Amino acid sequence: MNIVVTVKQVPDTWAEKKLDAADKTVDRVSVDNVMNEMDEYGVEEALKIKEAHGGEVTVVTMGPAKAVETIRKALSMGADKAVHLTDDALHGSDALQTSAALAKVIASLSPDLVITASEASDARGGVMGALLAERLGLPQLTQARKVTVDPGAGKVAIERLADNGYSLVEASLPAVVGVVEKINQPRYPSFKGIMAAKKKPLTTLSAGDAGLDAGSVGLAAAASTVLDANPAPPRQSGTIVKDEGDGGTKIAGFLAAQKLI
Amino acid sequence: MAEVLVLVEHADGEPKKVTGELLTLARELGEPAAVFTGAPGTYAKAKAYLAEYGAAKVYVVESDDVAEYVGAPIAEVLAKLVGDAAPTAVLVAATADSREIAARTAAKTDSGLIWDAVAVTGDLVATQGVFGGSTIVQSKVTKGTPVIVVRPNSTAPVAAPGSPAEVTVDIAISDVAKSAKIVDRVAEAKSGRPDLTEAQVVVSGGRGLGAAEHFALVEKLADTLGAAVGASRAATDAGWYPHQNQVGQTGKTVSPQLYIAVGISGAIQHRAGMQTSKTIVAINKDPEAPIFEFADYGLVGDLFNVVPQLTDEIEKRKG
Secondary structure: OEEEEEOOEEEOOOOOOOEOOOOOOEOOOOOOEEEOHHHHHHHHHHHHHHHHHOOEEEEEEEOOHHHHHHHHHHHHHOOOEEEEEOOHHHOOOOHHHHHHHHHHHHHHOOOOEEEEEOOOOOOOOOOHHHHHHHHHOOOEEEEEEEEEEEOOOOEEEEEEEEOOEEEEEEEEOOEEEEEOOOOOOOOOOOHHHHHHHOOOOEEEEOOOOOOOOHHHOOHHHOOEEEEEEEEOOOOOOOEEEEOOOOHHHHHHHHHHHOOOO | OOEEEEEOOEEOOEEOHHHHHHHHHHHHHOEEEEEEEEOOOOHHHHHHHHHHOOOOEEEEEEOHHHHOEOOHHHHHHHHHHHHHHOOOEEEEEOOHHHHHHHHHHHHHHOOOEEEEEEEEOOOOEEEEEEOOOOEEEEEEEOOOOOEEEEOOOOOOOOOOOOOOEEEEOOOOOOOHHHOOEEEEEEEOOOOOOOOOOOOOEEEEEOHHHOOHHHHHHHHHHHHHHOOEEEEOHHHHHOOOOOHHHEEOOOOEOOOOOEEEEEOOOOOHHHHOOOOOOOEEEEEEOOOOOHHHHOOOEEEEOOHHHHHHHHHHHHHHHHO
16 A cells, blocks of 8 residues: 655644734744644554555655654654655645645655545644545545555545544545544654654655646735734633532523523 | 525535525625535425525536535536536535535636635625634635635524525536445434534533533533533543534534533633634633633533533523
8 A cells, every 4th residue: 555644734732823924824933833633643544554454654745844843753653755845935825726736746656545634723624635635536535533445455435424423435546535533543653763764765845846837836826815814802701700509590690691591 | 696606505405504694695795596416305305495595596406426425526516507607606614524515616616715704795805713713814715716615603594585596407427526435324413403513502511521421411401502512622532422523623613602611621722613602601610721711601610510500590491
């Protein structure tokens, strides 16, 4: 199995996230950045499938130079090699442009399986798996809480999360799988893994190297634009009451006063 | 007036409330044209509702092809209609399925995509709350036909009865779109409660509940209020409640009139999924819990005493 797993470096969940004042893209400079948490589950799933069926796991990311830290993390977890698409010209690309760029890189790797996370914690679009499937012309097996691969038969099946349960979805390989975070328990990189990661092959591609048309990438060519961005008015803390045996009644009183019951 | 396409959100033909919200919004932007896609025989159940909420036209695709495969076939339908009808915009609901369909539609039509809009003005400027609602953004599609994913509970559905023209869409779904086949649908919960993202009231439970069986307290309170049940990530990670009910980052985003957090500390991951709720009530024994920093009404106390009393009191007031 030739498995590609996409990862993204994002501002730490605990960091105060904001948009850059000048170009209104996500500020990735003034915050701590980490691997998107859900991507850890994607990497883990790729490693589990490799361990069960053999093959190789290639990490693919698009992002600024320091996104290499996130690549290192995936390699230290056990991925075999990585491709880093990085170019100032890509800055400000929207999800549609990003999916087109990633698809170009991924297609060049001819994978049997592409694994992505269902969502990144910065933009929270939840669309990358669908977009990669669209761009690559592959089956879309997103929202997966369980993945079963049968390389011999060339088949893959998932349990796709639904509102009241799940759908069993089947497809032929190659396919794009999007995982949710209940699918597994990501491993921690071992010391040995961290040391080994430093020697693993890492290919760095510019937009041109990846065959991307310079006029199609980056903020200026994005299909949507942010006109204005402002901090939301902060929520004020309201009434805080200590329970003295009548807490439930007090809440009911508050709800009634607000005409909520 | 140009059409505004609205993808009908439904369960086996029964329209979801968000469909009425989108049609109401579409009426302000142009001529609302509903797009119904479903298995054969399902449209009949949606027909009256779509007329009630002012669809001027309904595009109908009833086939196994749009019902039995993940996402791609419906995106082909929308892309075809974008080409044929040249609409002003395409509106879809911010559900997991539909946002994926919206994205594929935007890719197919080389159009811009905006997700999680909470308002859209006549000039198609969308308002979004990003970073869990801490930053408010106004954005606009600059290319193609705007595909806008709208959050449930963003617009109050207002009826505007009419008699829409029905148009059967003649489309052959491509083989590549029929590659991820839904072979079974398994229901794990048949609660009869409202959908989490559509509910006007949500009662959520967290780590403070201590065990799966204690979610019964949350469910009882929810049922008294006609509410949906949510859960924090701590509760779903522990296996106390289904992942589908998770509220917050990596879960669902809700924006109800009333959100009651039971035994939830209100860490940033949870806050990101519920802080745009109109009124937030928190019950937690830890007075230092971050949720008290943004709750409208906070009760510091033992949820095992407070919640049953609250449930009883609401019952009593209902008479």
